[in-house]
Amino acid sequence: xxxxxxxxxxxxxxxxxxxxxxxxxxxxxxxxxxxxxxxxxxxxxxxxxxxxxxxxxxxxxxxxxxxxxxxxxxxxxxxxxxxxxxxxxxxxxxxxxxxxxxxxxxxxxxxx
Amino acid sequence: xxxxxxxxxxxxxxxxxxxxxxxxxxxxxxxxxxxxxxxxxxxxxxxxxxxxxxxxxxxxxxxxxxxxxxxxxxxxxxxxxxxxxxxxxxxxxxxxxxxxxxxxxxxxxx
Numbered sequence: 001x002x003x004x005x006x007x008x009x010x011x012x013x014x015x016x017x018x019x020x021x022x023x024x025x026x027x028x029x030x031x032x033x034x035x036x037x038x039x040x041x042x043x044x045x046x047x048x049x050x051x052x053x054x055x056x057x058x059x060x061x062x063x064x065x066x067x068x069x070x071x072x073x074x075x076x077x078x079x080x081x082x083x084x085x086x087x088x089x090x091x092x093x094x095x096x097x098x099x100x101x102x103x104x105x106x107x108x109x110x111x112x
Numbered sequence: 113x114x115x116x117x118x119x120x121x122x123x124x125x126x127x128x129x130x131x132x133x134x135x136x137x138x139x140x141x142x143x144x145x146x147x148x149x150x151x152x153x154x155x156x157x158x159x160x161x162x163x164x165x166x167x168x169x170x171x172x173x174x175x176x177x178x179x180x181x182x183x184x185x186x187x188x189x190x191x192x193x194x195x196x197x198x199x200x201x202x203x204x205x206x207x208x209x210x211x212x213x214x215x216x217x218x219x220x221x222x
Contacts, residue, residue: 004155031208042116042201042212043156050208058209090155097208098143098163103155 003027004104006091011109013078013085021076021107023091032074033092033101036060043090049074050096078109086111114139116204118213125192126221133187133216135202140180143205147176147187150199150215159200160187192220 004025013019023032031050035043045058049068063082068074074093078085088108092101115138125131135145144163148156160169160176162185168177175188189196199217203210 006155033210035212040121040214042214043203043210044212045209048208088153092156098205100146100158100161101156101210102158103148105155106153108153 004091004093004102006089006104006107008107009105011107012112013109014112016080018077018079019109021078021089021091021109023074023076023104024072025074025093025102025104026072027093027102028071029093029095029102030071031094031096032068034058034064034066034074034076035090035092037088037090037106046076046089085109114204114206114211116202116211116213118200118202118216120216121214122217122219124219124221127192127194129192129220130188130190131192131218133189133200133202133218135185135187135213137183137185137204137211139204139206140183141206142180143207145176145178145185146203146205146210147174147185148201148203150201152199156201189218192218194220194222196220 007022033048034046047066049055065077091104094101147159162178173190199215201215202213
């Protein structure tokens with residue numbers, strides 16, 4: 001089955017800890033995206049990548065980092081600099097500009 | 113600033129009713145507009161994509177319209193069913209980025 005997988009489904013972070021969220025796709029899509037969703041709000045773009053080994057900051061990149069070493073993978077690291085990380089994180093991919101984005105099932109990050 | 117607003121924030125209707133969800137956007141220089149569905153605790157599913165040159169798109173009981181000049185889109189759902197209960201999100205594409213509205217929470221009562 002083609003699709004986007006995200007893991008883990010739930011993630012707990014301690015104060016001062018960096019955590020990494022996984023996003024993998026087997027759709028052969030070039031572009032991948034990370035969004036953050038807070039209750040009652042729309043999705044906000046954190047980072048995006050249009051091609052391997054290249055990525056750009058979105059609207060709320062501070063406290064986050066990404067890498068794109070493989071076409072299939074776009075992991076997101078939530079660093080200790082992100083002071084309010086509790087949210088639902090969604091990964092998406094698509095073939096290119098103007099096409100629809102396909103979303104993964106999401107990871108819910110909670111702070112202990 | 114590019115902003116997307118959805119009205120109403122929540123809607124509860126009896127089964128079988130036809131309904132309209134509204135989306136407005138501040139910058140009319142859009143590439144396209146998309147409607148998504150999100151079930152609780154899940155990812156988004158694309159429903160309809162309207163290119164900036166198009167006026168509407170239809171899929172089954174769903175019809176989405178686009179009026180770029182007025183900065184508005186509507187999603188029409190015919191003969192609503194309890195299975196339509198979900199959050200509906202409008203997203204406008206500018207360049208390579210989507211700007212999302214906060215969504216409309218729809219509940220269809222049986």
